[in-house]
Amino acid sequence: QDASSSAAAAAAAKASAAAKPNVVVLATGGTIAGAGASATNSATYTAAKVPVDKLLAGLPELANVANVKGEQVFQIASESFTNDNLLTLAKRVSALAKQSDVDGIVITHGTDTLAETAYFLSLTVKTDKPIVVVGSMRPGTALSADGALNLINAVSVAGAKDSRGKGVFVTMNDEIQTARDVNKDINIKTGAFTSQWGPLGMVVEGKNYWFRAPAKRHTTQSEFDIDGIDKLPQVDIVYAYGNVQPTAVNALVDAGAKAIVHAGTGNGSVADRMVKPLQDARGKGVLIVRSSRVPYGFVLRNAEQPDDKYDWVVAHDMRPEKARILTMLALTKGTDTKQLQRMFWEY
Numbered sequence: 001q002d003a004s005s006s007a008a009a010a011a012a013a014k015a016s017a018a019a020k021p022n023v024v025v026l027a028t029g030g031t032i033a034g035a036g037a038s039a040t041n042s043a044t045y046t047a048a049k050v051p052v053d054k055l056l057a058g059l060p061e062l063a064n065v066a067n068v069k070g071e072q073v074f075q076i077a078s079e080s081f082t083n084d085n086l087l088t089l090a091k092r093v094s095a096l097a098k099q100s101d102v103d104g105i106v107i108t109h110g111t112d113t114l115a116e117t118a119y120f121l122s123l124t125v126k127t128d129k130p131i132v133v134v135g136s137m138r139p140g141t142a143l144s145a146d147g148a149l150n151l152i153n154a155v156s157v158a159g160a161k162d163s164r165g166k167g168v169f170v171t172m173n174d175e176i177q178t179a180r181d182v183n184k185d186i187n188i189k190t191g192a193f194t195s196q197w198g199p200l201g202m203v204v205e206g207k208n209y210w211f212r213a214p215a216k217r218h219t220t221q222s223e224f225d226i227d228g229i230d231k232l233p234q235v236d237i238v239y240a241y242g243n244v245q246p247t248a249v250n251a252l253v254d255a256g257a258k259a260i261v262h263a264g265t266g267n268g269s270v271a272d273r274m275v276k277p278l279q280d281a282r283g284k285g286v287l288i289v290r291s292s293r294v295p296y297g298f299v300l301r302n303a304e305q306p307d308d309k310y311d312w313v314v315a316h317d318m319r320p321e322k323a324r325i326l327t328m329l330a331l332t333k334g335t336d337t338k339q340l341q342r343m344f345w346e347y
């Protein structure tokens, strides 16, 4: 009797594990793995402290959502992310996505450059399996820490069948955002991630509620594939402000930048004294991408500056830091400015 009931219990446990999706959590550090000195330290803490096993063990509720495995890829604050980190992470995500025993992938990440990494993954990983990048604004040691629910939501979105084919997501504050559109727009507050075009949906108590679909090319529809990319070119950003001088542009060209993203004022406007240095840079083969330091709206071609005449590219609605990501990838294919401009419209 005992033996048959324990066999039945084991079979039931096996059936319940088989019914749940398999989700791998790749941990990279950030505040979601951060720890502060006391529960009232919501903003003063050390990022990238808690190892992934401890992070997952602290959330037994995850077992109800998916069969979760953790892997520590890095343990860093995201402001220190490099191109090498992007390549290593994306290659690991791509390899996991090819495994038949993996249904979805979650990346825990610091919030500061989270949107850049999410965009990079959405452009380079060829899969229709859900990939979710998630972080937190408060360390797990703080009162009203946001990481635990953000992580459960991420695992639930990554494991859901109705998330497939929709690209890479960011799940913060119960919202499901698409990697391309989302940015960290607010610091300190937990509702930090927004998109001017709105979230795709919401995740509440383990269920997805969708309201729109991404309109731009991503993952399986992308012309980039991380499996064939081993190096990223140097692309830098020049920030515009009153009294700006060409010092930074000239230094970056001398340092070997292959492209410069100009974070202009207003509609991507460029100070009169910056035009010639940027033209000179273009003359030396450096690609010039005109973006704006204004977070919302978008930059139009040949408005503010004659882009056709100067052979410059506009970043459309991409923030300078995300324009850098697309420009680096474009440069792995060639230096044709018409192609780069097409990519800014399509991705």
Ligand SMILES: NC(=O)C[C@H](N)C(=O)O
Pocket: 029, 030, 031, 032, 047, 076, 077, 078, 079, 109, 110, 111, 112, 113, 135, 136, 137, 138
């Ligand atoms: N909230 C955070 O995660 C911020 C932290 N500086 C990071 O990006 O790693």
